Amino acid sequence: MDSLLFNLIWIIPLFTVLACAPIPSHKESLLKTIHAFSGTLVLLLVGYLTYRLYTLGIDSASADSAPLLLHYYMDIPWIHTLNAHYSVGADGLNIFLLFLTAVIVWAGILVSWNIKGNQKVFFALIQLLATSVYGVFMSMDLVLFFVFYEMEALCMYLMIAGYGSGRKDYGGKKLTLTLAFGSSMILATLFGLYFESGINSWSIVELSKITLPMDYQMWAFPLMFMGFAVSSSLFPFHFWSPDGHSAAPTAVSMLAAGVMMKMGAYGCLRVAMFLMPEAAKIWLPYVVALLIFNVVLGPFIALRHKDLKYITAYSSISHLGLIFLGLAAMTPVGLRGASLQMISHGFLTGLFFATIGMIYERTHTRDITEMGGIMRKLPFLGVGFVIAGFAGLGLPGFSGFIAESNIFIGAFQQDSTITRIVTVLAILSITTTAVYILQTANRMLHGNMPAKYATLTDACFREKLVVVVLVTCLLLIGVFPGWIADMLDQSIAPIFSKIGL
Amino acid sequence: MFSIPNFVIPDLLLLLFPFIVIGSRLFCTDRSKAPWRIGNIGFILIFILLNLIPLASGAGRFFITNWHIDDFGVLMREVLMVSAILGIWLAKDYFDHSGDGKPAMHQIAEFIGTVAFATFGGFTVVSACDMLTFFLGLEIATIPMYALAAWNKRDQYGSEAATKYILMGSVATAFELFGFSYLYGFAGSIHFEAIQQAVAAGTSPLLWIAVLFLFAGIGFKLTLFPFYTWAPDVYEGAPTPVTAILSVTSKATAIAFLVVLVYGPLAPIQEQVAPFIALLAGTTLFVGNLGALKQFRLRRFMAYSSIAQAGYIMVALLGPAATAKTAIIYYLFVYAVSNYLAFFIFGIIGHHREETFNSLRGLSKQKPMLAIALAVAMFSLAGIPPLAGFFGKFHLFFSGASTGHYGIVAFAVLNNVLALYYYLQLIKSAWIDETDDHLNPLRMTKRQRGVIGLLTVAVIVLGALPFLSDNIFAGFTF
Numbered sequence: 018m019d020s021l022l023f024n025l026i027w028i029i030p031l032f033t034v035l036a037c038a039p040i041p042s043h044k045e046s047l048l049k050t051i052h053a054f055s056g057t058l059v060l061l062l063v064g065y066l067t068y069r070l071y072t073l074g075i076d077s078a079s080a081d082s083a084p085l086l087l088h089y090y091m092d093i094p095w096i097h098t099l100n101a102h103y104s105v106g107a108d109g110l111n112i113f114l115l116f117l118t119a120v121i122v123w124a125g126i127l128v129s130w131n132i133k134g135n136q137k138v139f140f141a142l143i144q145l146l147a148t149s150v151y152g153v154f155m156s157m158d159l160v161l162f163f164v165f166y167e168m169e170a171l172c173m174y175l176m177i178a179g180y181g182s183g184r185k186d187y188g189g190k191k192l193t194l195t196l197a198f199g200s201s202m203i204l205a206t207l208f209g210l211y212f213e214s215g216i217n218s219w220s221i222v223e224l225s226k227i228t229l230p231m232d233y234q235m236w237a238f239p240l241m242f243m244g245f246a247v248s249s250s251l252f253p254f255h256f257w258s259p260d261g262h263s264a265a266p267t268a269v270s271m272l273a274a275g276v277m278m279k280m281g282a283y284g285c286l287r288v289a290m291f292l293m294p295e296a297a298k299i300w301l302p303y304v305v306a307l308l309i310f311n312v313v314l315g316p317f318i319a320l321r322h323k324d325l326k327y328i329t330a331y332s333s334i335s336h337l338g339l340i341f342l343g344l345a346a347m348t349p350v351g352l353r354g355a356s357l358q359m360i361s362h363g364f365l366t367g368l369f370f371a372t373i374g375m376i377y378e379r380t381h382t383r384d385i386t387e388m389g390g391i392m393r394k395l396p397f398l399g400v401g402f403v404i405a406g407f408a409g410l411g412l413p414g415f416s417g418f419i420a421e422s423n424i425f426i427g428a429f430q431q432d433s434t435i436t437r438i439v440t441v442l443a444i445l446s447i448t449t450t451a452v453y454i455l456q457t458a459n460r461m462l463h464g465n466m467p468a469k470y471a472t473l474t475d476a477c478f479r480e481k482l483v484v485v486v487l488v489t490c491l492l493l494i495g496v497f498p499g500w501i502a503d504m505l506d507q508s509i510a511p512i513f514s515k516i517g518l
Numbered sequence: 519m520f521s522i523p524n525f526v527i528p529d530l531l532l533l534l535f536p537f538i539v540i541g542s543r544l545f546c547t548d549r550s551k552a553p554w555r556i557g558n559i560g561f562i563l564i565f566i567l568l569n570l571i572p573l574a575s576g577a578g579r580f581f582i583t584n585w586h587i588d589d590f591g592v593l594m595r596e597v598l599m600v601s602a603i604l605g606i607w608l609a610k611d612y613f614d615h616s617g618d619g620k621p622a623m624h625q626i627a628e629f630i631g632t633v634a635f636a637t638f639g640g641f642t643v644v645s646a647c648d649m650l651t652f653f654l655g656l657e658i659a660t661i662p663m664y665a666l667a668a669w670n671k672r673d674q675y676g677s678e679a680a681t682k683y684i685l686m687g688s689v690a691t692a693f694e695l696f697g698f699s700y701l702y703g704f705a706g707s708i709h710f711e712a713i714q715q716a717v718a719a720g721t722s723p724l725l726w727i728a729v730l731f732l733f734a735g736i737g738f739k740l741t742l743f744p745f746y747t748w749a750p751d752v753y754e755g756a757p758t759p760v761t762a763i764l765s766v767t768s769k770a771t772a773i774a775f776l777v778v779l780v781y782g783p784l785a786p787i788q789e790q791v792a793p794f795i796a797l798l799a800g801t802t803l804f805v806g807n808l809g810a811l812k813q814f815r816l817r818r819f820m821a822y823s824s825i826a827q828a829g830y831i832m833v834a835l836l837g838p839a840a841t842a843k844t845a846i847i848y849y850l851f852v853y854a855v856s857n858y859l860a861f862f863i864f865g866i867i868g869h870h871r872e873e874t875f876n877s878l879r880g881l882s883k884q885k886p887m888l889a890i891a892l893a894v895a896m897f898s899l900a901g902i903p904p905l906a907g908f909f910g911k912f913h914l915f916f917s918g919a920s921t922g923h924y925g926i927v928a929f930a931v932l933n934n935v936l937a938l939y940y941y942l943q944l945i946k947s948a949w950i951d952e953t954d955d956h957l958n959p960l961r962m963t964k965r966q967r968g969v970i971g972l973l974t975v976a977v978i979v980l981g982a983l984p985f986l987s988d989n990i991f992a993g994f995t996f
Contacts, residue, residue: 098841098845098913099913135886138882138886163903164904167903171893174942175949186950190942193938193942194935194938197938198932201932204915205927208916208919208927212919
C-alpha cells in the first residue's frame with residue numbers, strides 16, 4: 018500500500034497538469050486553487066511517508082534492495098529493448114530530499130500566485146518540473162533517473178524564457194545549455210556503465226553489488242562526477258547559476274537553487290561515488306582543489322554584487338561547495354554533513370529566494386543600493402530575510418550550523434594536507450559570508466527609506482505562511498538534528514561500506 | 519496455378535494505387551476533393567493491412583525469389599506509410615491555398631500518385647534480395663522526388679532547387695551504379711546471399727572501392743557529410759509538403775538501403791566498415807549542427823537539423839543487427855512524427871507570413887497551443903526527455919555503444935548540446951520575442967488543429983510511455 022502511495026508522489030503533479038489541460042486559461046483562480054491543492058496533497062503525502070519511514074526504521078527495508086536500504090521499493094520491466102526498469106525506492110536520504118522538494122514546490126506555487134503571463138502554462142510547467150525532481154530522487158534505475166534528470170531542462174528554459182525578468186533569454190539559455198552539457202557528460206558515461214559492467218543492468222542496486230572495471234572507472238568517474246557537479250555549480254561550471262537565477266521568476270529560482278542543484282550533489286553521491294568508489298578515491302582530492310573557488314572566493318564575489326539575486330546565487334555556490342567538501346572528505350561524518358547540507362541548504366535558499374521575490378514584487382528592484390529602510394514598511398519580510406541570512410552564515414540553532422560543522426569535522430578528519438588547508442580556509446570564509454549578509458541586510462532594511470516606498474504593504478497571509486513554514490523547517494533541523502542525522506547515517510551506511518570506510 | 523501470398527497484398531495494392539488515384543481524374547472535376555479522399559482511404563487501408571500481416575519468424579518469406587519480406591521490412595513499410603499519410607494531409611493545406619492563380623486542389627491526384635510511387639520505391643528497397651531490385655527500388659523512390667521537388671514549376675527558387683536536386687541525384691546514382699558494378703565484379707553475382715558468402719571468404723581492394731562508392735552514392739540521398747550541400751537549397755525551394763516528405767520518406771528509404779546493405783551483403787565486414795561509418799556519422803552530425811546555428815529561415819533550418827539527424831541515425835549502424843534495426847525503426851517513427859509536427863506548424867506560418875524565425879514572434883501570446891506544440895516538436899527533435907525524440911536517440915546511442923564505440927557515442931551526445939542551442943533559438947522566437955504589428959494573424963482550420971493536436975499527443979505519448987511503442991517490437995525478429 019505504502020509503495021503504491023510512494024509512486025503517487027510523481028504521478029499527482031503530472032495528473033494535475035493533465036486535469037488542468039481542458040480548463041480555459043482565463044479561469045485563473047480555479048487553476049491556481051487546483052495546483053495549490055495538488056501541491057499541498059503531495060506535501061502531506063511525502064510527510065506521511067517520511068513519518069512512516071521514521072516509525073518503521075530504516076533497517077526494516079525491503080530485502081530485494083540489498084545492499085541499499087530502500088523502502089517502498091518497486092522494480093518492474095519498462096523498456097524491453099533497452100532492458101530498462103521502472104525501479105523506485107527511498108532510503109532516509111531520498112525521503113528527506115523528497116520532503117524538501119515537496120515543501121519547495123508547495124512554496125513555489127504559493128509565491129507565484131500573481132505571476133504575469135499565461136498562468137495556466139506556468140503552473141503546468143512548475144508541476145512538470147516538480148515531477149522531474151521527484152522522479153530523480155525516487156528512481157533507482159539509471160535510465161529512469163536520467164529521463165527525470167534531463168526533463169528539468171525543458172521546463173526550466175520555458176519558465177525562464179516566458180516568465181522571467183531582465184536578460185531572460187541569455188540567462189535561460191546559459192542555464193539550460195550548461196545543464197544539458199552536464200547531462201550529456203553523464204549520458205556519455207552511462208552507456209559504458211551498462212556494457213562494461215558485465216551484468217547488463219541499469220539498476221543502481223544491481224550495479225552496486227559488483228566492481229566496475231578499473232580502466233572504465235578511471236575515465237568515466239571524472240566525466241560523470243563533473244557532469245553532475247555542473248548542476249551543483251561546482252567551479253568551473255558555476256557560471257550559469259548567477260545569470261540563470263537572476264533571470265528566473267521567484268518560484269524557478271527557489272526550485273533551481275533549492276532542489277535542482279541538490280540533484281547534482283545527490284547524483285555525485287548516489288551514482289558516481291557509490292558505483293565507482295575506487296576511482297573516487299583517486300580523483301576526489303583534485304576536486305578539493307576546485308573547491309577553493311567555490312567556498313573561498315564565492316563569498317568574496319557575493320560581497321561585490323549589488324543585485325540581491327546575484328548575492329544569493331553566489332552564496333548558494335559557496336554553500337554547495339561545502340557539500341562537495343563533505344563528499345570529497347570521504348569520511349562518515351563528512352558524508353553525513355554533506356547530506357544534511359543538501360537538505361538544510363534547500364530550505365535556506367528557498368527562504369532566501371522567496372523573501373527576495375516578495376520584496377521585489379513590491380519594490381520592483383533588486384538593487385540593494387536603491388533600497389533602504391524597508392524594514393519600517395515590510396517588517397515581516399525583513400525579518401524573514403534576516404533569518405535566512407543568519408541561517409546562511411551558519412548561526413547555531415539553524416540547520417546550517419549542524420550541517421556545516423559536520424562537514425568541517427569530517428573534512429578535517431581526512432588525512433590529507435590539501436583537504437585540511439581547504440577546510441581551514443572554508444571555516445575562515447564564514448566570516449566573509451557574515452560580512453556580505455549583514456551588509457546586505459543593513460543596506461536594504463535600515464537607513465533612509467526612499468519616498469517611493471512609503472506605500473508598500475507587508476506580506477499577506479499566503480506569503481506569511483510560506484515564510485513561516487520554511488523557517489520552521491530550518492529551525493526543526495537546527496534544534497533537533499538527532500533523529501534526521503540518525504536516519505541519514507543509517508541510510509548512507511551502505512555507501513560507506515562500498516567505499517570501504 | 520500462380521497464387522499471390524497474402525503478405526504481398528499491401529505491396530501490390532500500393533503499386534496499383536497511383537493508377538487508381540490518377541485515373542480518378544477522368545471522372546471528377548479539377549477542383550474535386552475526391553482524389554484526396556481516395557488517397558486517404560487507400561493509404562490508410564494499406565497501413566491497416568500491413569499491421570495484419572502475420573509475423574515472419576527469423577528469415578522472412580520469399581515471393582518470386584527476389585522479393586523478400588521480413589519483420590524489418592514490414593516495420594519500414596509502416597514508417598513509410600505513416601510518412602505518406604501525413605504527407606498528403608500536409609499537402610491538403612498546400613493545395614487548398616495553392617499559389618499563382620491555380621484553383622484549389624489542382625492536380626492533387628498526380629501529387630498523391632507520385633507520393634505513392636516514391637513510397638513503393640521504399641517498399642522495394644526493403645524487400646530486395648539482389649542488387650538489381652535494390653537499385654530499382656532506390657530509383658523508384660528517388661525519381662518521383664525530383665518531380666515533387668519541381669512541383670511549383672513557375673517558382674524560380676523551386677525550379678532552381680529541383681534542377682540542383684536532379685543533377686546531384688544523377689551523380690549519386692552514377693556513384694551507386696559504379697559501386698554495384700565493382701561489387702558484382704568482386705563477387706560474381708548480383709544475389710545478396712552469394713555476395714555475402716564472397717565477402718566472408720575474403721576481401722580485396724575491389725570490394726573497398728565498391729563500398730566507398732556505395733556509401734558515397736547513398737551519402738547524397740541521406741545527406742551525409744560531405745554530400746549534404748544540396749539539402750538546404752532543395753528543402754527551401756520545394757513546397758512545404760514536399761520538403762516534409764523529402765525529409766522523412768527519402769531519408770527513411772536511404773537509411774533502409776544502408777541497413778539492408780550493412781546487415782546483408784556486407785555483414786561479414788561490418789567491423790572493418792565501422793570506423794568509416796563512425797567518421798561519416800560524426801562529421802555529418804557536427805556539420806549539420808554547426809550549419810543550423812546561424813539559420814533564420816525555417817526550412818533551411820529544418821534542412822540542417824535533418825542533416826544532423828541523419829548523422830545520429832548512422833551511429834546506430836555500428837551496433838549488432840537486431841539492436842540497430844530496433845533503434846532505427848523506433849527512431850524513424852519518432853523522427854517522422856516530430857518532423858511532420860514541425861512542418862505542419864511551419865506550413866500554417868508559411869500560409870500567412872514569411873517563413874523566417876521573425877514570423878514566430880509573439881506566438882506564445884497569440885496562439886499558446888501552437889507555441890506549445892512547437893516547443894514539443896523542437897524539444898523532441900533536440901532529444902529532451904520525456905519526449906519521444908529522447909528515447910529515439912537513446913536507442914541509437916545504445917546500439918552504437920553496444921559494440922564499444924564509446925568515443926563516437928560521447929561525441930554525438932555532446933553534440934546534442936549544440937543542437938539544443940539552435941532549437942532553443944527557435945523556441946525563443948516563439949516564446950520571448952514580442953510580436954510585430956505588421957505580422958498577419960494566423961488562422962487554423964479545425965482539421966489543422968486536429969492534426970497538430972494528434973501529433974503533439976503522439977510525440978508525448980510515444981516518449982512518456984515507451985512501453986507502448988515497445989509493443990511495436992513485441993514478437994518481431996530482426
